[in-house]
Amino acid sequence: MPSIPLHIATPPVNAPENPLPSLLQTPSGFAIVELQGTINFPTPEPNPSSSVEVGKVVFPLYNPQLNEPGDTKWMKRVYFYVGQNQRMTGEVKKLAKPFAVIKKREGGYVDMGGMQKGEGTTEELEIVDVVRYKIMFSTRPEPVGGEV
Amino acid sequence: MATQQDAGGVPFSIAHDMRQFRLLELPAELLALLDAPDPPLLSMKSQAPSSAKPAYVVLCTPTSTFQLRQVQTSNTVLITQPTLEAHDSDIPVPTTRAMATCTTTLELHPADGTPIESLTELLPLYHIVDDEVDASGNGKSKDGVFRDIPFSDGQCNRVWQDMMAFEFAGSCWRPSANTLIQVWRSINQAAVADGIKLDKQFLTEDLMRAVDEDAHPADLVLAILMRLNTETESNNGPWSCLDCTKTVSFVGTALLDAKIGLSDYATTDFIESWKDCLPEVWRNETNLKAIDAAYSLPSPSTIRSKKSLDTAKADAAPKAGSQRKWHEKFGRARKK
Incomplete structure:
Protein backbone atom coordinates (compact mmCIF):
# COMPACT_ATOMS: atom_id res chain seq x y z
CA MET A 1 0.00 0.00 0.00
CA PRO A 2 2.39 2.62 1.17
CA SER A 3 1.98 4.95 -1.76
CA ILE A 4 -1.49 6.43 -2.31
CA PRO A 5 -2.05 8.68 -5.30
CA LEU A 6 -3.58 12.06 -4.54
CA HIS A 7 -5.47 13.08 -7.64
CA ILE A 8 -6.81 16.46 -8.54
CA ALA A 9 -10.49 16.20 -9.30
CA THR A 10 -12.00 18.04 -12.22
CA PRO A 11 -14.79 20.36 -11.11
CA PRO A 12 -18.32 19.24 -11.95
CA VAL A 13 -19.79 20.68 -15.14
CA ASN A 14 -23.34 21.22 -13.96
CA ALA A 15 -22.81 22.49 -10.45
CA PRO A 16 -25.87 23.99 -8.75
CA GLU A 17 -25.96 27.77 -8.61
CA ASN A 18 -23.77 29.03 -5.80
CA PRO A 19 -25.59 31.63 -3.67
CA LEU A 20 -22.42 32.87 -1.92
CA PRO A 21 -20.59 36.06 -2.96
CA SER A 22 -18.45 35.38 -6.01
CA LEU A 23 -15.20 35.85 -4.09
CA LEU A 24 -16.09 32.81 -1.99
CA GLN A 25 -16.97 30.65 -4.96
CA THR A 26 -14.56 27.87 -5.89
CA PRO A 27 -14.56 25.59 -8.93
CA SER A 28 -16.45 22.84 -7.11
CA GLY A 29 -18.37 25.19 -4.82
CA PHE A 30 -16.86 24.21 -1.49
CA ALA A 31 -16.65 26.79 1.28
CA ILE A 32 -15.48 26.70 4.86
CA VAL A 33 -17.57 28.00 7.74
CA GLU A 34 -15.97 28.08 11.17
CA LEU A 35 -17.82 28.81 14.37
CA GLN A 36 -17.48 28.53 18.11
CA GLY A 37 -19.55 25.82 19.63
CA THR A 38 -21.97 23.64 17.75
CA ILE A 39 -25.33 24.04 16.14
CA ASN A 40 -27.95 22.00 17.94
CA PHE A 41 -31.13 21.17 16.10
CA PRO A 42 -33.87 18.63 16.47
CA THR A 43 -33.79 15.78 14.01
CA PRO A 44 -37.33 15.35 12.76
CA GLU A 45 -37.86 11.63 12.33
CA PRO A 46 -40.08 11.31 9.27
CA ASN A 47 -38.08 13.67 7.11
CA PRO A 48 -38.13 13.21 3.38
CA SER A 49 -35.36 15.72 2.77
CA SER A 50 -31.72 14.99 3.37
CA SER A 51 -30.96 18.11 5.36
CA VAL A 52 -32.26 20.53 7.96
CA GLU A 53 -32.41 24.24 7.27
CA VAL A 54 -30.92 25.89 10.33
CA GLY A 55 -30.83 29.52 9.30
CA LYS A 56 -29.49 32.11 6.92
CA VAL A 57 -26.13 33.65 6.23
CA VAL A 58 -26.31 37.36 5.40
CA PHE A 59 -23.60 39.57 3.97
CA PRO A 60 -25.12 42.96 4.87
CA LEU A 61 -22.48 45.09 3.15
CA TYR A 62 -22.21 42.98 0.04
CA ASN A 63 -23.69 44.48 -3.08
CA PRO A 64 -21.96 43.55 -6.31
CA GLN A 65 -23.79 46.31 -8.18
CA LEU A 66 -22.43 49.07 -5.94
CA ASN A 67 -19.15 47.69 -4.63
CA GLU A 68 -15.99 48.22 -6.63
CA PRO A 69 -14.56 44.87 -7.82
CA GLY A 70 -11.55 45.15 -5.48
CA ASP A 71 -13.60 46.39 -2.56
CA THR A 72 -13.30 44.02 0.38
CA LYS A 73 -15.04 46.08 3.06
CA TRP A 74 -18.10 43.84 2.86
CA MET A 75 -15.93 40.96 4.12
CA LYS A 76 -15.78 42.57 7.55
CA ARG A 77 -19.37 41.76 8.40
CA VAL A 78 -21.33 38.54 8.07
CA TYR A 79 -24.40 37.56 10.05
CA PHE A 80 -25.46 34.01 10.65
CA TYR A 81 -29.06 33.83 11.83
CA VAL A 82 -29.67 30.51 13.52
CA GLY A 83 -33.29 29.61 14.06
CA GLN A 84 -35.64 32.46 14.80
CA ASN A 85 -33.83 34.48 17.40
CA GLN A 86 -30.11 33.93 17.54
CA ARG A 87 -27.49 35.72 15.52
CA MET A 88 -23.75 35.29 15.22
CA THR A 89 -21.56 38.04 13.87
CA GLY A 90 -18.51 37.13 11.87
CA GLU A 91 -16.35 38.03 8.92
CA VAL A 92 -14.88 36.60 5.75
CA LYS A 93 -11.18 35.89 6.18
CA LYS A 94 -8.59 35.24 3.52
CA LEU A 95 -6.66 32.15 4.54
CA ALA A 96 -2.90 32.67 4.91
CA LYS A 97 -2.54 29.11 3.73
CA PRO A 98 -5.44 27.91 1.58
CA PHE A 99 -6.98 24.54 2.33
CA ALA A 100 -7.22 21.65 -0.06
CA VAL A 101 -10.44 19.72 0.44
CA ILE A 102 -9.59 16.02 0.26
CA LYS A 103 -11.79 12.99 0.07
CA LYS A 104 -11.53 9.35 -0.79
CA ARG A 105 -11.99 8.76 -4.46
CA GLU A 106 -15.27 7.11 -5.30
CA GLY A 107 -15.19 3.85 -7.21
CA GLY A 108 -11.90 2.27 -6.21
CA TYR A 109 -11.48 0.55 -9.55
CA VAL A 110 -10.75 3.67 -11.56
CA ASP A 111 -8.67 2.60 -14.52
CA MET A 112 -5.47 4.58 -14.56
CA GLY A 113 -4.22 3.27 -17.88
CA GLY A 114 -2.68 0.16 -16.36
CA MET A 115 -0.79 1.99 -13.64
CA GLN A 116 -2.55 0.09 -10.90
CA LYS A 117 -0.92 -3.06 -9.59
CA GLY A 118 -3.73 -5.54 -9.60
CA GLU A 119 -5.14 -4.84 -6.13
CA GLY A 120 -8.80 -4.02 -6.66
CA THR A 121 -9.27 -2.06 -3.46
CA THR A 122 -6.42 0.43 -3.75
CA GLU A 123 -7.28 3.46 -1.70
CA GLU A 124 -7.03 6.67 -3.65
CA LEU A 125 -7.53 10.23 -2.58
CA GLU A 126 -8.42 13.32 -4.49
CA ILE A 127 -8.28 17.03 -3.97
CA VAL A 128 -11.79 18.15 -4.82
CA ASP A 129 -11.20 21.84 -4.32
CA VAL A 130 -8.87 24.52 -3.03
CA VAL A 131 -10.56 26.96 -0.63
CA ARG A 132 -8.90 30.35 -0.11
CA TYR A 133 -11.39 32.11 2.19
CA LYS A 134 -13.35 31.09 5.21
CA ILE A 135 -16.39 32.53 6.90
CA MET A 136 -15.43 32.85 10.53
CA PHE A 137 -17.84 33.35 13.42
CA SER A 138 -15.70 33.84 16.49
CA THR A 139 -18.25 35.40 18.80
CA ARG A 140 -21.04 33.84 20.79
CA PRO A 141 -24.55 34.09 19.41
CA GLU A 142 -26.62 37.04 20.55
CA PRO A 143 -30.41 37.15 20.90
CA VAL A 144 -32.32 39.04 18.22
CA GLY A 145 -35.96 39.66 17.40
CA GLY A 146 -37.73 37.13 15.25
CA GLU A 147 -38.12 39.33 12.20
CA VAL A 148 -35.78 37.36 9.98
CA MET B 1 -27.32 37.01 -6.03
CA ALA B 2 -28.34 40.49 -5.05
CA THR B 3 -31.92 39.37 -5.02
CA GLN B 4 -31.15 36.69 -2.50
CA GLN B 5 -29.49 39.25 -0.29
CA ASP B 6 -32.66 41.29 -0.47
CA ALA B 7 -34.69 38.25 0.34
CA GLY B 8 -32.79 37.86 3.57
CA GLY B 9 -29.53 36.07 2.88
CA VAL B 10 -28.34 32.66 1.86
CA PRO B 11 -30.27 29.74 3.34
CA PHE B 12 -27.96 27.53 5.38
CA SER B 13 -28.70 23.88 6.00
CA ILE B 14 -26.98 20.93 7.57
CA ALA B 15 -26.96 17.54 5.89
CA HIS B 16 -28.15 14.52 7.84
CA ASP B 17 -25.46 12.27 6.49
CA MET B 18 -22.17 13.99 7.03
CA ARG B 19 -19.48 13.00 4.63
CA GLN B 20 -15.81 12.37 5.25
CA PHE B 21 -13.58 15.19 4.14
CA ARG B 22 -10.20 16.35 5.29
CA LEU B 23 -8.73 19.82 5.09
CA LEU B 24 -5.10 20.04 4.09
CA GLU B 25 -3.27 23.31 4.60
CA LEU B 26 -1.33 24.20 1.46
CA PRO B 27 2.10 25.83 1.72
CA ALA B 28 2.89 28.36 -1.01
CA GLU B 29 5.11 25.92 -2.90
CA LEU B 30 2.37 23.32 -3.15
CA LEU B 31 -0.29 25.88 -3.98
CA ALA B 32 1.81 27.10 -6.90
CA LEU B 33 2.03 23.53 -8.19
CA LEU B 34 -1.73 23.03 -7.93
CA ASP B 35 -2.45 26.35 -9.63
CA ALA B 36 -0.15 25.51 -12.53
CA PRO B 37 -1.92 24.59 -15.78
CA ASP B 38 -0.70 20.99 -15.66
CA PRO B 39 -0.46 20.01 -12.00
CA PRO B 40 1.82 17.04 -11.25
CA LEU B 41 0.65 13.83 -9.61
CA LEU B 42 0.90 13.99 -5.85
CA SER B 43 0.98 11.04 -3.54
CA MET B 44 0.75 10.14 0.12
CA LYS B 45 3.50 7.78 1.17
CA SER B 46 4.63 5.98 4.25
CA GLN B 47 7.16 3.35 5.13
CA ALA B 48 6.32 -0.29 4.69
CA PRO B 49 3.90 -1.18 7.48
CA SER B 50 6.12 -3.97 8.75
CA SER B 51 8.96 -1.74 9.84
CA ALA B 52 9.45 -1.34 13.56
CA LYS B 53 9.59 2.44 13.51
CA PRO B 54 6.27 4.27 13.78
CA ALA B 55 5.02 4.88 10.28
CA TYR B 56 4.37 8.50 9.50
CA VAL B 57 2.70 9.79 6.39
CA VAL B 58 4.29 12.22 3.98
CA LEU B 59 2.95 14.02 0.96
CA CYS B 60 5.19 13.90 -2.09
CA THR B 61 5.35 16.06 -5.16
CA PRO B 62 7.60 14.65 -7.91
CA THR B 63 10.64 16.30 -6.32
CA SER B 64 9.90 17.29 -2.73
CA THR B 65 8.48 15.84 0.46
CA PHE B 66 6.25 17.24 3.19
CA GLN B 67 5.47 15.77 6.57
CA LEU B 68 1.83 15.71 7.61
CA ARG B 69 0.84 16.87 11.04
CA GLN B 70 -2.69 16.62 12.38
CA VAL B 71 -3.90 19.71 14.23
CA GLN B 72 -6.95 19.77 16.49
CA THR B 73 -9.30 22.69 16.38
CA SER B 74 -11.71 23.58 19.17
CA ASN B 75 -14.05 25.41 16.81
CA THR B 76 -16.57 23.70 14.60
CA VAL B 77 -15.31 23.71 11.03
CA LEU B 78 -17.99 23.02 8.45
CA ILE B 79 -17.43 22.33 4.79
CA THR B 80 -20.32 23.54 2.70
CA GLN B 81 -21.47 23.04 -0.84
CA PRO B 82 -24.22 24.74 -2.84
CA THR B 83 -27.43 22.79 -3.40
CA LEU B 84 -30.98 23.47 -4.43
CA GLU B 85 -33.31 22.91 -1.52
CA ALA B 86 -36.97 23.40 -0.85
CA HIS B 87 -37.85 23.59 2.82
CA ASP B 88 -40.62 25.96 3.75
CA SER B 89 -41.56 26.87 0.22
CA ASP B 90 -42.21 24.60 -2.71
CA ILE B 91 -39.75 26.38 -4.95
CA PRO B 92 -36.22 25.07 -4.46
CA VAL B 93 -33.77 27.85 -3.72
CA PRO B 94 -29.98 27.87 -3.92
CA THR B 95 -28.83 26.90 -0.46
CA THR B 96 -25.48 26.46 1.23
CA ARG B 97 -25.41 23.05 2.81
CA ALA B 98 -22.87 21.90 5.37
CA MET B 99 -22.02 18.36 4.42
CA ALA B 100 -18.91 17.67 6.48
CA THR B 101 -17.35 18.72 9.75
CA CYS B 102 -13.66 18.66 10.44
CA THR B 103 -12.37 18.43 13.98
CA THR B 104 -8.81 18.30 12.76
CA THR B 105 -6.91 19.82 9.89
CA LEU B 106 -3.67 18.67 8.33
CA GLU B 107 -0.59 20.84 8.24
CA LEU B 108 2.34 20.26 5.92
CA HIS B 109 5.96 20.84 6.87
CA PRO B 110 8.92 20.38 4.55
CA ALA B 111 10.54 17.08 5.50
CA ASP B 112 14.26 17.14 6.06
CA GLY B 113 16.59 14.23 5.66
CA THR B 114 17.31 12.09 2.66
CA PRO B 115 16.25 8.64 1.54
Missing part, protein backbone atom coordinates in the same frame (compact mmCIF):
# COMPACT_ATOMS: atom_id res chain seq x y z
CA ILE B 116 19.84 7.34 1.93
CA GLU B 117 19.09 5.36 5.06
CA SER B 118 15.89 3.83 3.69
CA LEU B 119 17.53 2.87 0.40
CA THR B 120 20.54 1.37 2.16
CA GLU B 121 18.17 -0.68 4.27
CA LEU B 122 15.90 -1.80 1.44
CA LEU B 123 18.52 -2.64 -1.18
CA PRO B 124 20.54 -5.80 -0.70
CA LEU B 125 24.26 -5.44 -1.21
CA TYR B 126 25.61 -6.85 -4.45
CA HIS B 127 28.96 -8.15 -3.35
CA ILE B 128 31.38 -9.99 -5.61
CA VAL B 129 33.90 -12.22 -3.83
CA ASP B 130 36.15 -14.46 -5.89
CA ASP B 131 33.95 -13.92 -8.96
CA GLU B 132 30.93 -15.26 -7.07
CA VAL B 133 27.92 -13.29 -5.98
CA ASP B 134 26.28 -14.71 -2.92
CA ALA B 135 23.22 -12.64 -2.15
CA SER B 136 19.49 -13.04 -2.16
CA GLY B 137 17.52 -10.34 -3.90
CA ASN B 138 14.56 -8.47 -2.56
CA GLY B 139 12.37 -9.41 -5.51
CA LYS B 140 11.30 -5.83 -5.96
CA SER B 141 11.42 -3.42 -8.86
CA LYS B 142 12.86 0.06 -8.50
CA ASP B 143 9.32 1.49 -8.39
CA GLY B 144 8.38 -1.10 -5.81
CA VAL B 145 11.26 -0.04 -3.58
CA PHE B 146 10.49 3.66 -3.99
CA ARG B 147 6.88 3.04 -2.97
CA ASP B 148 8.07 2.00 0.50
CA ILE B 149 10.27 5.05 1.05
CA PRO B 150 8.68 8.14 2.58
CA PHE B 151 10.39 10.51 0.16
CA SER B 152 9.53 11.79 -3.29
CA ASP B 153 10.55 9.79 -6.34
CA GLY B 154 12.85 12.62 -7.41
CA GLN B 155 14.78 12.52 -4.13
CA CYS B 156 14.89 8.71 -4.16
CA ASN B 157 16.17 8.71 -7.70
CA ARG B 158 19.02 11.10 -6.92
CA VAL B 159 20.26 8.88 -4.10
CA TRP B 160 19.69 5.79 -6.26
CA GLN B 161 21.93 7.23 -8.96
CA ASP B 162 24.47 8.38 -6.44
CA MET B 163 24.86 4.93 -4.88
CA MET B 164 24.81 3.42 -8.40
CA ALA B 165 21.94 1.12 -7.47
CA PHE B 166 20.63 -1.10 -10.25
CA GLU B 167 17.99 -3.63 -11.23
CA PHE B 168 19.12 -7.13 -12.02
CA ALA B 169 17.49 -10.55 -12.08
CA GLY B 170 14.16 -9.29 -10.78
CA SER B 171 15.60 -7.42 -7.82
CA CYS B 172 17.18 -4.13 -6.90
CA TRP B 173 20.71 -3.95 -5.57
CA ARG B 174 23.34 -1.58 -4.38
CA PRO B 175 26.90 -2.47 -5.30
CA SER B 176 29.54 -3.00 -2.62
CA ALA B 177 32.83 -1.13 -2.96
CA ASN B 178 34.45 -4.37 -4.00
CA THR B 179 31.87 -4.84 -6.75
CA LEU B 180 32.34 -1.28 -7.95
CA ILE B 181 36.09 -1.74 -8.25
CA GLN B 182 35.74 -5.02 -10.14
CA VAL B 183 33.19 -3.63 -12.58
CA TRP B 184 35.25 -0.48 -12.99
CA ARG B 185 38.34 -2.59 -13.81
CA SER B 186 36.28 -4.41 -16.45
CA ILE B 187 35.13 -1.09 -17.91
CA ASN B 188 38.68 0.24 -17.98
CA GLN B 189 40.11 -2.94 -19.51
CA ALA B 190 37.34 -3.17 -22.09
CA ALA B 191 37.97 0.44 -23.06
CA VAL B 192 41.68 -0.23 -23.52
CA ALA B 193 41.04 -3.44 -25.49
CA ASP B 194 38.57 -1.78 -27.84
CA GLY B 195 40.50 1.48 -28.12
CA ILE B 196 37.70 3.53 -26.53
CA LYS B 197 38.96 6.73 -24.93
CA LEU B 198 36.94 7.23 -21.77
CA ASP B 199 37.91 10.90 -21.51
CA LYS B 200 36.55 11.64 -24.98
CA GLN B 201 33.02 11.26 -26.26
CA PHE B 202 32.17 7.62 -26.97
CA LEU B 203 29.05 5.64 -27.76
CA THR B 204 27.80 4.16 -24.48
CA GLU B 205 26.52 1.17 -26.43
CA ASP B 206 30.00 0.35 -27.78
CA LEU B 207 31.50 0.21 -24.34
CA MET B 208 28.56 -1.76 -22.92
CA ARG B 209 29.08 -4.36 -25.63
CA ALA B 210 32.79 -4.58 -24.84
CA VAL B 211 32.17 -5.05 -21.12
CA ASP B 212 29.37 -7.56 -21.68
CA GLU B 213 31.73 -10.52 -21.92
CA ASP B 214 32.52 -10.16 -18.25
CA ALA B 215 28.85 -10.78 -17.46
CA HIS B 216 28.39 -7.96 -15.03
CA PRO B 217 24.81 -6.73 -14.80
CA ALA B 218 24.39 -4.27 -17.69
CA ASP B 219 22.34 -1.95 -15.52
CA LEU B 220 25.22 -1.68 -13.04
CA VAL B 221 27.77 -0.87 -15.78
CA LEU B 222 25.39 1.78 -17.03
CA ALA B 223 24.80 3.15 -13.53
CA ILE B 224 28.55 3.62 -13.06
CA LEU B 225 28.96 5.29 -16.46
CA MET B 226 26.03 7.63 -15.76
CA ARG B 227 27.45 8.55 -12.38
CA LEU B 228 30.86 9.39 -13.86
CA ASN B 229 29.62 11.24 -16.92
CA THR B 230 30.50 14.87 -17.42
CA GLU B 231 27.64 17.28 -16.81
CA THR B 232 27.05 17.75 -20.52
CA GLU B 233 26.73 14.02 -21.20
CA SER B 234 24.69 13.11 -18.16
CA ASN B 235 21.29 13.41 -19.80
CA ASN B 236 20.98 9.79 -20.93
CA GLY B 237 21.77 10.40 -24.60
CA PRO B 238 23.56 7.75 -26.62
CA TRP B 239 26.95 9.33 -25.86
CA SER B 240 29.12 9.21 -22.78
CA CYS B 241 32.24 11.03 -21.75
CA LEU B 242 33.70 10.43 -18.32
CA ASP B 243 34.59 13.30 -16.05
CA CYS B 244 38.19 13.25 -14.82
CA THR B 245 37.54 14.59 -11.31
CA LYS B 246 34.53 12.36 -10.71
CA THR B 247 36.28 9.25 -12.01
CA VAL B 248 39.53 9.74 -10.09
CA SER B 249 37.65 10.37 -6.85
CA PHE B 250 35.24 7.46 -7.45
CA VAL B 251 38.04 4.95 -8.09
CA GLY B 252 40.07 6.14 -5.10
CA THR B 253 37.10 6.02 -2.72
CA ALA B 254 35.92 2.62 -3.92
CA LEU B 255 39.44 1.18 -3.60
CA LEU B 256 39.68 2.38 -0.01
CA ASP B 257 36.17 1.29 0.92
CA ALA B 258 36.82 -2.16 -0.51
CA LYS B 259 39.59 -2.58 2.09
CA ILE B 260 37.36 -1.82 5.07
CA GLY B 261 37.83 -4.44 7.73
CA LEU B 262 41.12 -5.68 6.31
CA SER B 263 44.56 -5.09 7.76
CA ASP B 264 46.35 -1.78 7.33
CA TYR B 265 46.71 -0.49 3.84
CA ALA B 266 50.09 1.06 3.05
CA THR B 267 49.54 4.48 1.53
CA THR B 268 52.10 3.85 -1.19
CA ASP B 269 50.38 0.58 -2.19
CA PHE B 270 47.06 2.37 -2.29
CA ILE B 271 48.35 5.16 -4.55
CA GLU B 272 49.90 2.55 -6.83
CA SER B 273 46.62 0.56 -7.20
CA TRP B 274 44.73 3.80 -7.67
CA LYS B 275 46.99 4.80 -10.58
CA ASP B 276 46.75 1.29 -12.08
CA CYS B 277 42.95 1.41 -12.02
CA LEU B 278 42.73 4.65 -13.95
CA PRO B 279 42.86 5.25 -17.67
CA GLU B 280 46.41 6.04 -18.74
CA VAL B 281 45.67 9.74 -19.37
CA TRP B 282 44.52 10.26 -15.78
CA ARG B 283 47.34 8.29 -14.10
CA ASN B 284 48.92 11.41 -12.73
CA GLU B 285 45.70 12.92 -11.42
CA THR B 286 45.83 10.84 -8.24
CA ASN B 287 46.10 13.20 -5.35
CA LEU B 288 44.78 12.52 -1.87
CA LYS B 289 42.98 15.84 -2.11
CA ALA B 290 40.66 14.24 -4.68
CA ILE B 291 39.23 11.97 -1.97
CA ASP B 292 39.52 14.46 0.84
CA ALA B 293 36.37 13.46 2.67
CA ALA B 294 36.87 9.72 2.28
CA TYR B 295 40.16 8.84 3.96
CA SER B 296 42.02 9.08 7.21
CA LEU B 297 45.64 8.28 7.98
CA PRO B 298 45.87 6.09 11.09
CA SER B 299 49.67 6.13 10.86
CA PRO B 300 52.19 8.01 8.72
CA SER B 301 52.50 5.12 6.30
CA THR B 302 48.98 3.66 6.21
CA ILE B 303 45.61 4.84 4.98
CA ARG B 304 42.05 3.76 5.56
CA SER B 305 38.53 4.72 4.63
CA LYS B 306 36.71 7.11 6.92
CA LYS B 307 33.71 4.84 6.63
CA SER B 308 35.60 2.18 8.64
CA LEU B 309 34.36 3.54 11.94
CA ASP B 310 30.74 3.87 10.84
CA THR B 311 30.71 0.42 9.34
CA ALA B 312 32.23 -1.08 12.46
CA LYS B 313 29.44 0.50 14.49
CA ALA B 314 26.78 -0.63 12.07
CA ASP B 315 28.10 -4.18 12.15
CA ALA B 316 28.07 -4.22 15.92
CA ALA B 317 24.42 -3.19 16.04
CA PRO B 318 21.97 -6.08 15.92
CA LYS B 319 20.38 -6.50 12.51
CA ALA B 320 16.62 -6.73 12.35
CA GLY B 321 15.99 -7.94 8.82
CA SER B 322 16.79 -11.50 7.84
CA GLN B 323 17.66 -10.27 4.36
CA ARG B 324 20.97 -8.95 5.50
CA LYS B 325 22.19 -11.98 7.37
CA TRP B 326 24.42 -13.01 4.50
CA HIS B 327 26.16 -9.68 4.97
CA GLU B 328 27.12 -10.61 8.51
CA LYS B 329 28.37 -13.88 7.14
CA PHE B 330 30.70 -11.98 4.83
CA GLY B 331 31.81 -9.79 7.69
CA ARG B 332 32.74 -12.81 9.77
CA ALA B 333 34.47 -14.50 6.86
CA ARG B 334 36.55 -11.42 6.26
CA LYS B 335 37.66 -11.13 9.87
CA LYS B 336 39.02 -14.69 9.94
